[in-house]
Amino acid sequence: xxxxxxxxxxxAVTGAAGQISNHLLFMLASxxxxxxxQPISLQLLGSERxxxxxxxxAMELEDSLYPLLASVKLGIDPHKVFEDADxxxxxxxxxxxxxxxxxxLLDINGQIFVEQAKAxxxxxxxxxxxxxVGNPCNTNALIGLHNSPDLPARNWHxxxxxxxxxxxxxxxLKAGKFYTSVTNVCVWGNHSTTQVPDFLNAKIAGKxxxxxxxxxxxxxxxxxxxxxxxxxxLIKKWGRSSAASTAVSIADHLRSLYVPTPAGDCFSTAVYxxxxxxxxxxxxIFSMPCRSNGDGDYEIIDDFVIDDWLAAKLKESExxxxxxRDCVGHLIPGAERAVCAIVExxxxxxxx
Ligand code: NDP
Numbered sequence: 541x542x543x544x545x546x547x548x549x550x551x552a553v554t555g556a557a558g559q560i561s562n563h564l565l566f567m568l569a570s571x572x573x574x575x576x577x578q579p580i581s582l583q584l585l586g587s588e589r590x591x592x593x594x595x596x597x598a599m600e601l602e603d604s605l606y607p608l609l610a611s612v613k614l615g616i617d618p619h620k621v622f623e624d625a626d627x628x629x630x631x632x633x634x635x636x637x638x639x640x641x642x643x644x645l646l647d648i649n650g651q652i653f654v655e656q657a658k659a660x661x662x663x664x665x666x667x668x669x670x671x672x673v674g675n676p677c678n679t680n681a682l683i684g685l686h687n688s689p690d691l692p693a694r695n696w697h698x699x700x701x702x703x704x705x706x707x708x709x710x711x712x713l714k715a716g717k718f719y720t721s722v723t724n725v726c727v728w729g730n731h732s733t734t735q736v737p738d739f740l741n742a743k744i745a746g747k748x749x750x751x752x753x754x755x756x757x758x759x760x761x762x763x764x765x766x767x768x769x770x771x772x773x774l775i776k777k778w779g780r781s782s783a784a785s786t787a788v789s790i791a792d793h794l795r796s797l798y799v800p801t802p803a804g805d806c807f808s809t810a811v812y813x814x815x816x817x818x819x820x821x822x823x824x825i826f827s828m829p830c831r832s833n834g835d836g837d838y839e840i841i842d843d844f845v846i847d848d849w850l851a852a853k854l855k856e857s858e859x860x861x862x863x864x865r866d867c868v869g870h871l872i873p874g875a876e877r878a879v880c881a882i883v884e885x886x887x888x889x890x891x892x
Pocket of ligand 1: 555556558560585586589631632634635652672674675677700701702703731781782
């Protein structure tokens with residue numbers, strides 16, 4: 541059986557003892573993400589805080605007897621853990637504590653990403669791909685990108701796939717259709733409450749979503765906040781933030797890059813906006829509609845229709861990301877020092 545296996549893929553994961561990883565690691569090891577002929581090595585980054593917990597995670601992985609799991613390496617030094625990594629799933633981040641402002645969170649987590657990006661730049665595979673999950677994920681990814689000049693900027697992603705999955709679910713429920721009939725759904729912008737779930741280009745059973753859901757007030761006024769605030773609503777019910785569905789969406793994100801995107805469909809990922817066809821500031825990590833031919837890479841789809849309503853929404857999310865960028869200028873080599881003007885407290889989906 542192993543003669544048909546591919547070369548072992550090395551996957552580094554941070555925040556590996558956290559809630560999301562507790563679901564994700566087992567999905568990765570089972571082969572359901574990268575395929576049943578793709579052996580993987582897991583390289584898990586913890587901290588002094590999580591040393592014991594991480595050993596517990598490794599014990600559970602060992603006891604699961606996954607044939608595709610070639611090895612599990614644990615450590616607290618990113619320079620060792622990221623060695624030769626093909627993928628870095630950057631999930632670990634400090635959660636916002638009571639009374640902590642968003643600009644403080646940007647700074648504290650930004651520093652984590654400076655350190656990790658520098659380590660990736662030194663020791664990871666030269667084509668390593670990075671997916672930032674830890675919030676604020678778009679700006680953390682931008683910091684990472686600017687601190688890893690030897691890695692391709694286009695290889696940095698921030699996760700907006702959970703938002704896409706939530707948007708598809710709401711459209712399917714409203715239309716009374718199964719979610720597999722909902723396609724071409726992009727969530728644009730920042731992974732925050734300014735995110736823009738796009739119903740204009742979305743299709744349900746091959747028709748424009750607005751021709752199936754003939755309720756423009758619902759689409760404009762209810763759908764967007766419902767998707768953007770889903771994380772908060774879940775915390776109220778469940779008492780903890782979304783971990784299982786986030787892990788599922790990370791798996792979806794990864795699969796989307798290794799399975800060719802069907803014609804007429806897209807997937808959402810926040811990527812470097814350089815050269816984007818929609819006029820978004822080029823030095824941002826901005827979620828956009830993408831497609832892949834299945835080789836792990838992607839291209840930004842350039843023919844999405846943008847009407848005035850959508851354009852105004854995209855601008856709001858872009859403005860928020862520009863403000864976030866101003867707050868982390870001290871963490872971006874060569875950036876101009878700007879004043880951090882974030883006073884409002886935009887909650888992140890999934891954040892309590
Ligand atoms: P957990 O709290 O369960 O785990 C977070 C991990 O982060 C911890 O295990 C810890 O690991 C690590 N960490 C790094 N720095 C610190 C610090 N200074 N203080 C405390 N912990 C730290 O979180 P989740 O797994 O539920 O979520 C992880 C991240 O994912 C969060 O930032 C969350 O907001 C984000 N998220 C993003 C989503 C998205 O769609 N983009 C959706 C849902 C969540 P260690 O001690 O090993 O460093």
